[in-house]
Amino acid sequence: MSKPFEIPGKWEIEYKYAAGPYISKFLEGLKEKKIFGIKCNSCKRVYVPPRMFCERCYVELNDWVEVKETGTLETFIVVYRKFYGLPDPPYALGLIKLDGASESFLHYLGEVDLSRPEKIPEILKQGQKVIAIWNEERKGSILDIKYFKPL
Amino acid sequence: MKVGIISVGFSDFYDKSINERKTYYENSFIATKRALDEIGMNRGDVDVFVESSIDLFAGRLISNMYTCTAVGGYLKDETNTAEDSTLALIYAYMKLKSGLFDVAVVNSSTSLDVDYVHASTTIFDPFIYRPLSMNYLSGLAIQASSYMKSFKIKEELAAKIVESNTENASKNPRAFKKKKITVSDVIKSEYVIWPLRELMIPEVVSGSVSLVIATENIAKRYNDAPIWIEDVAWFSDGYYLGSKRLDFLTALFNAANKVYNKCNIMNPKKDIDLFELSDVTPYHQMMIYEALKLTELGKGYEIINNDSLRINLSGGNISTYLFQATGLFKVAEAFLQMSNKAGNNQVEKAERALIHGFTHVAGASTQTHSIVLLSK
Ligand SMILES: [Zn+2]
Numbered sequence: 001m002s003k004p005f006e007i008p009g010k011w012e013i014e015y016k017y018a019a020g021p022y023i024s025k026f027l028e029g030l031k032e033k034k035i036f037g038i039k040c041n042s043c044k045r046v047y048v049p050p051r052m053f054c055e056r057c058y059v060e061l062n063d064w065v066e067v068k069e070t071g072t073l074e075t076f077i078v079v080y081r082k083f084y085g086l087p088d089p090p091y092a093l094g095l096i097k098l099d100g101a102s103e104s105f106l107h108y109l110g111e112v113d114l115s116r117p118e119k120i121p122e123i124l125k126q127g128q129k130v131i132a133i134w135n136e137e138r139k140g141s142i143l144d145i146k147y148f149k150p151l
Numbered sequence: 152m153k154v155g156i157i158s159v160g161f162s163d164f165y166d167k168s169i170n171e172r173k174t175y176y177e178n179s180f181i182a183t184k185r186a187l188d189e190i191g192m193n194r195g196d197v198d199v200f201v202e203s204s205i206d207l208f209a210g211r212l213i214s215n216m217y218t219c220t221a222v223g224g225y226l227k228d229e230t231n232t233a234e235d236s237t238l239a240l241i242y243a244y245m246k247l248k249s250g251l252f253d254v255a256v257v258n259s260s261t262s263l264d265v266d267y268v269h270a271s272t273t274i275f276d277p278f279i280y281r282p283l284s285m286n287y288l289s290g291l292a293i294q295a296s297s298y299m300k301s302f303k304i305k306e307e308l309a310a311k312i313v314e315s316n317t318e319n320a321s322k323n324p325r326a327f328k329k330k331k332i333t334v335s336d337v338i339k340s341e342y343v344i345w346p347l348r349e350l351m352i353p354e355v356v357s358g359s360v361s362l363v364i365a366t367e368n369i370a371k372r373y374n375d376a377p378i379w380i381e382d383v384a385w386f387s388d389g390y391y392l393g394s395k396r397l398d399f400l401t402a403l404f405n406a407a408n409k410v411y412n413k414c415n416i417m418n419p420k421k422d423i424d425l426f427e428l429s430d431v432t433p434y435h436q437m438m439i440y441e442a443l444k445l446t447e448l449g450k451g452y453e454i455i456n457n458d459s460l461r462i463n464l465s466g467g468n469i470s471t472y473l474f475q476a477t478g479l480f481k482v483a484e485a486f487l488q489m490s491n492k493a494g495n496n497q498v499e500k501a502e503r504a505l506i507h508g509f510t511h512v513a514g515a516s517t518q519t520h521s522i523v524l525l526s527k
Binding site (some may be wrong): 003004006009011015017019023027045047048049055074075076077078079080081083084085086087091093095103104105106107108117120126141142143 | 170171172173210266268269272277278279280282283284285286289292293296297300341342343344345346389391392393394397
């Protein structure tokens with residue numbers, strides 16, 4: 001029996017995703033170097049990015065707050081493998097509790113030496129203070145923040 | 152009215168090195184035919200068909216258009232779930248429990264037509280997580296990192312879990328990878344996404360698993376000793392990584408509480424003979440122990456697989472990772488053990504088994520957890 005065929009394929013489908021009023025306001029804010037969160041008056045959580053409802057209390061959220069561009073690193077990972085379509089490694093991602101927020105926020109971590117994986121626990125630490133580094137040119141994207149760097 | 156598993160069937164399993172790959176629905180046909188033939192049943196005897204397949208990885212919408220007839224569902228009651236296949240079993244079980252149907256086929260199939268990590272980038276929201284290069288592995292790594300930090304877990308402890316699972320695989324004739332991986336192999340392997348090393352990450356294989364389940368009287372007609380589904384439960388957590396607990400599997404904890412309360416399980420370690428757990432990473436296996444109350448919070452490393460506490464006799468995800476079909480594979484492995492048909496790795500006293508299913512691609516990571524409790 002001859003070898004069965006493999007037929008190459010690719011999906012290229014264009015979307016224009018509605019960001020909705022909450023993410024839109026958040027992205028607009030980033031253009032002005034402002035980070036907006038939203039507060040649940042029932043459980044007092046402050047969500048960043050903001051969202052229409054608190055999933056726990058199941059109430060609509062309308063109490064906008066501006067949180068700081070500084071925060072505390074809670075969890076992090078460092079990517080060492082090149083994945084198709086993703087940036088060249090190494091790069092780090094962290095969950096950051098921004099000052100003024102109660103829930104954490106995912107973003108890249110920058111200005112850290114990632115060249116030696118075995119050194120990561122010494123270089124990145126839970127509880128470390130970090131600050132947002134902004135792009136000069138901002139267009140209303142989560143990537144208007146380049147990354148967070150340790151203080 | 153009880154509902155029991157009366158037969159299981161497997162296709163052959165494949166990895167990328169095998170050229171004679173079949174389509175996922177051809178594998179569904181093979182696995183289902185084997186399960187039905189085993190008990191002399193025809194598709195005409197089956198009322199309900201439930202599959203688990205994820206369109207993204209099948210590379211076709213709606214992926215069960217093809218599996219529907221491959222499992223025998225031509226012009227029958229058929230449906231699909233894009234979750235781990237334990238949920239397909241749970242949906243089929245509920246259909247029979249409703250009293251409307253008597254026999255169901257449950258199937259799940261995994262293809263190797265796409266790079267799973269690459270495809271998984273599309274799972275994430277297009278506004279926040281997708282631009283940040285998330286994929287399903289980075290979601291798992293974030294949880295593993297959080298767990299490691301919260302409880303100061305050394306990576307050797309995670310490596311021991313890989314060793315224990317692969318040791319079980321070396322004895323299981325149906326495990327795809329039978330090579331034992333030692334602690335030092337794991338520690339010497341490279342970091343893929345810190346803190347996850349290469350040999351902590353299961354590699355997807357292709358293949359299919361089918362079960363036949365039936366209501367009590369019909370079940371006994373086809374199998375002298377059906378394995379009963381004693382209880383099921385499942386819960387879903389939120390999507391955002393930043394607003395849920397990452398070092399504890401709350402959804403699984405809730406599911407365990409529900410099952411334990413209903414079935415009067417006071418001491419799961421004693422009351423359950425076999426555990427099949429979804430070791431998507433060894434850190435998750437520790438978190439699973441804790442959510443299932445086999446040990447205290449942060450003490451998952453203390454659990455050792457041995458004759459009195461049997462964990463992943465199948466060899467775990469690390470040895471046979473059929474992605475969303477993994478849950479059904481584990482249910483089938485527990486069925487064979489409990490039916491005394493496991494072969495080389497048969498253990499004594501396998502009266503009750505808990506199978507954990509994990510839809511770890513749905514949501515940022517580990518959103519949905521399910522439990523199926525089987526008893527003789
Ligand atoms: Zn709330």
